[in-house]
Amino acid sequence: MPPRHSKWPRTILLAGIALLLVSLVVAAVLASVLTRGKQEMGPRRLKWKDKGTTRNLREVILGRCYSYVAARQPALGDKDCLKIWESLKQAFIYKNPCNITPEDYQPLMELASHPIPCNKSLFWSKTNDLVHRYTKSNHNFLTLEDTLLGYMADRVSWCGDPSAPGINYESCPKRTECESNPISVFWKMASKMFAEAACGVVQVMLNGSIEAGAFRSSSIFGSIEISNLNPDKVSAVQIWLMHDIGGPQSESCSGHSIKRLKGILEERNFKFNCEENHRPVQLLQCVNNPDHADCRLCSSKMETP
Structure with missing residues (x-):
């Protein structure tokens, strides 16, 4: 009959195996929790x-x-x-x-x-609200x-x-x-x-009440659209220089930035014309200001530099 103490090594071995299994289970659970947490958080947006x-x-x-x-x-x-x-x-x-x-x-x-039908292209800069009120009321032009x-x-x-x-x-x-x-x-x-x-005569609506100048070389019109007009398709560029009703008239058709625009266009062989306060657009401005002095006169000045 073997001695009673010979069961101890076997008991210790089983206990060690059990402890190892428990450790593995705990590690697996922790890994699962941490992984799920990372998945839920995801990469930082x-x-x-x-x-x-x-x-x-x-x-x-x-x-x-x-x-x-x-x-x-x-x-x-x-x-x-x-x-x-x-x-x-x-x-x-x-x-x-x-x-x-x-x-x-x-x-x-x-x-x-x-x-885009010829003679219907209407470009703009700093006249967002006005130009789109105009095209909604006059379907002869497209921005x-x-x-x-x-x-x-x-x-x-x-x-x-x-x-x-x-x-x-x-x-x-x-x-x-x-x-x-x-x-x-x-x-x-x-x-x-x-x-x-764009083809035919194209229109450009600019804001003459801006102190910094109606034409800006850094604008989308100044930096992209001008350089992509085709002189073989576009016969002339008509500027509509609009002033705010009751607002400052910071620039006219003979102003410094308009002269710069004219030089750029003529250098690319475009015919150029500038009109201050194009009457149909000014009448649209006057819908909200019918009693203002500018609206009672509603004069339109034309200059062909």
């Missing part, structure tokens, strides 16, 4: 200074696209709004919003482009925002993020944070295409 992507962006873009094709331009009935949305999404989703390129938007530009691309994107924002879900609804970069952000690149591309499509 990039933070920027501007507002984030417009909520329900897909529905907004699709709704505007269908509305434009059905009501504003029925002749564009062959446009595939779903493909247009997917092309826009692929241009920025899951991408660092400071690394967007023109190539990202090229498929979208091709899908959404359409002809960029009156094209399919501009109509879908007007006052809408979007940007991506490398982390899931690939779209940042909290913040997007301002232009001062990085030039190659989704909104800036989009509008530069769309503006370039709009200018390239």
Whole structure:
């Protein structure tokens, strides 16, 4: 009969195995908890200074696209709004919003482009509200925002993020944070295409009540659209220099920035004409100021430098 103490090594071995198993189970549970916590937190989303992507962006873009094709331009009935949305999404989703390129938007530009009738292109700078009130009341002219691309994107924002879900609804970069952000690149591309499509006489509405000057080389019009007007297609450039009703008349058609604009256009062989307070636009301004002295006179000055 073996001695009684011979059971101790076996008991110690079993206890050691049990302790090891318990340790393994505890480690597995802790690892699972930590991993799940990391998954729930996910990678940290990039933070920027501007507002984030417009909520329900897909529905907004699709709704505007269908509305434009059905009501504003029925002749564009062959446009595939779903493909247009997917092309826009692929241009920025899951991408660092400071690394967007023109190539990202090229498929979208091709899908959404359409002809612009001659003599109907209306460019603008610092006259956003007035110029679009005008095109809503007078359908003889089209701004960029009156094209399919501009109509879908007007006052809408979007940007991506490398982390899931690939779209940042909290913040997007301002232009001062990085030039190659989704909104800036989009509008530069769309503006370039709009200018390239212009033909005949083109109109430009500028703000003559701005102290810094009506024409600015750094504006979209000054830096992109002018250089992409085609002298072989555009016969003349007509400037409408508008002053605020009751506001300062900081610049006239003989002002310093208008002269600079004239020089740029004539150097590119464009005919140039400038009119102060184009009467149809001024009458629209007077709808909200019918009793003002400027509206009772409603005079229109013309100068052909």
